Amino acid sequence: MLDLFDIPNNLSHKVFFTNGSAEAWQTWTKPRNAKFIFMTAIGGGGGGGTTTTGNTRGGGGGGSSSITKLMVPANLIPDILYIQVGVGGAGGSTSGAAGSAGTLSYISVFPTASIAANIILASGTAAAAGGTAGGAADGTGGVGGTVFTTTSGILASLGLFQSTAGVQGGTGSTGTGASVVALASIPLTGGAAGAGRTTTSSAGGNITGAGIVPTISGGAAGANDGESGFMSIRPNEMVSQPEPFISTGGAGGGSNTAGNGGNGGNGQIGSGGGGTGSGSTGIAVGGRGGDGVVIITCY
Numbered sequence: 001m002l003d004l005f006d007i008p009n010n011l012s013h014k015v016f017f018t019n020g021s022a023e024a025w026q027t028w029t030k031p032r033n034a035k036f037i038f039m040t041a042i043g044g045g046g047g048g049g050t051t052t053t054g055n056t057r058g059g060g061g062g063g064s065s066s067i068t069k070l071m072v073p074a075n076l077i078p079d080i081l082y083i084q085v086g087v088g089g090a091g092g093s094t095s096g097a098a099g100s101a102g103t104l105s106y107i108s109v110f111p112t113a114s115i116a117a118n119i120i121l122a123s124g125t126a127a128a129a130g131g132t133a134g135g136a137a138d139g140t141g142g143v144g145g146t147v148f149t150t151t152s153g154i155l156a157s158l159g160l161f162q163s164t165a166g167v168q169g170g171t172g173s174t175g176t177g178a179s180v181v182a183l184a185s186i187p188l189t190g191g192a193a194g195a196g197r198t199t200t201s202s203a204g205g206n207i208t209g210a211g212i213v214p215t216i217s218g219g220a221a222g223a224n225d226g227e228s229g230f231m232s233i234r235p236n237e238m239v240s241q242p243e244p245f246i247s248t249g250g251a252g253g254g255s256n257t258a259g260n261g262g263n264g265g266n267g268q269i270g271s272g273g274g275g276t277g278s279g280s281t282g283i284a285v286g287g288r289g290g291d292g293v294v295i296i297t298c299y
Contacts, residue, residue, distance in 0.1 A: 012298040018044070018085040018291040025111040026083045034074040034298040039107055042293050043086035043123035045249065046142035046169065047099025048191045048264035048273035050092035050288030052135035054208065055278060056198065058172025059139040059264065060131030061180065061205070061249060062089060062099045062272030063290045066124035066145035066166040072159030074298065077120060082111040083294050086123060089130045091273045091286025092263055099130025099142060099273060105292040109155070116272025119153030123292060124163065125269075131275045131286065133194060134172045139275055141169030141178070141190055166190070169272045170205045174198055176179050177205030177252035177275065182213040182230075191249035191272035191287055192218055192226065194264060197257050197280075204252030204262060204277050213246055217261035219254030219277060226251030226265035226274040226287065250274035250287035260284055269293050 012031040019026070030037070046062030065086065089100035105123040106113045113119065131141035144166025150157045169190030170178035177193035192205030195218065204218025204226045212232065219226045232246040250265025255277040264274030264287030273287025 002118045002196045003114045014296045016085050016294040018087050019229055028081045028296055030074060030079045030081055031298050037068045037072050037074050037299045038297045041105040041107060041120050041123040042270040043104045043127050044088040044102025044292045045267045045270050045289030046093040046102050046128040046130040046276055047089035047289045048275040049099050049131035049133045049139045050276045050286050051261060051278040052096040052282060055135040055173050055204055057134035057196040057273040058177050058194030058255060058278050059134045059275030059286055060141040060171050061169030061193050062130050062168040063128040063142035063169050063190045063274045064188040064272050065102060065128045065270040065292060066163060067121040067186055068121055068123050068148040068163040068216050070121045070156055070159050070161040078109050078159045079150060082108045082298050083230040084113060085294050086292030087106045088289030088291045092133060092290050093285045095283050096133045096135055098132045099286045101130050102128040103290045105294050116152055117154050120155040122148050122153050124148050125152045128166050131169045134278060139172035141171045142272060144168050150298050172196055172275050176202045177218055179208050180249060181208045182248050183210045188270045189249045191267055191274040192252040192273060194252040194275035194277040195255035196278045197255040201257050202255045203253050207248045216248055218251040221254050222243040222261045223256045223262055224254040225263040228265040229271050231268040247271045253277035253284050276283040
């Protein structure tokens with residue numbers, strides 16, 4: 001096949017996943033003869049919130065990470081870079097507990113994220129927040145990760161970058177949990193909200209599907225758990241994916257007038273965990289936010 005644009009076919013594609021620690025660094029080595037490098041950074045999603053025992057409002061879903069991309073000439077960056085992949089936030093696990101925030105993903109010239117002059121790219125400026133607990137007030141959905149700017153990583157100005165804010169999780173109130181729409185602005189979602197209760201039990205919020213994304217169902221009324229999120233490709237397929245990358249958050253747990261509410265579903269890569277359903281007794285656990293990912297492709 002004729003190569004009209006003189007693009008070399010020695011493509012190098014590396015995918016980095018978290019190794020379970022928010023402060024662990026991995027290394028990337030620039031391939032010989034690389035001309036351009038394209039980087040994508042996604043951080044960890046926020047965890048889902050719980051409810052306060054005996055209160056009527058569902059827990060909020062965690063927010064999703066922002067997504068940041070950079071194209072840079074290979075000769076402007078060092079031969080070795082350091083990668084830190086963000087970790088998803090834990091779901092709340094005690095009465096009235098908010099979900100934990102996720103952590104950011106970084107690409108840096110030194111194994112430190114504390115100095116902006118060392119950072120080439122980060123998934124955002126602030127990480128995805130966890131959903132708050134439902135109680136006398138609604139369980140508010142966690143705010144999505146904020147966009148990355150060169151103030152947070154000066155070396156990104158060496159190339160062309162784009163950063164898109166994350167998506168907020170659903171807010172839990174006294175009835176059916178608030179659903180979250182897939183593919184609303186980015187291929188990640190926040191977690192759906194847990195259900196609240198009045199004199200009856202209600203269902204948890206869904207992740208409402210679109211296109212190739214199925215609907216992820218919230219827990220049915222009663223002590224029923226929300227489903228975990230959808231991932232269009234398995235992690236070991238991310239080098240040569242048969243489908244576009246899409247990840248969703250977890251669905252919300254159902255509420256129960258006669259016992260525990262349902263647990264929130266776990267989020268997939270960069271997406272938020274679902275909030276818990278309100279229960280008259282006991283505690284359900286919020287869904288965990290999905291871990292992040294860093295992808296580096298060389299041409």
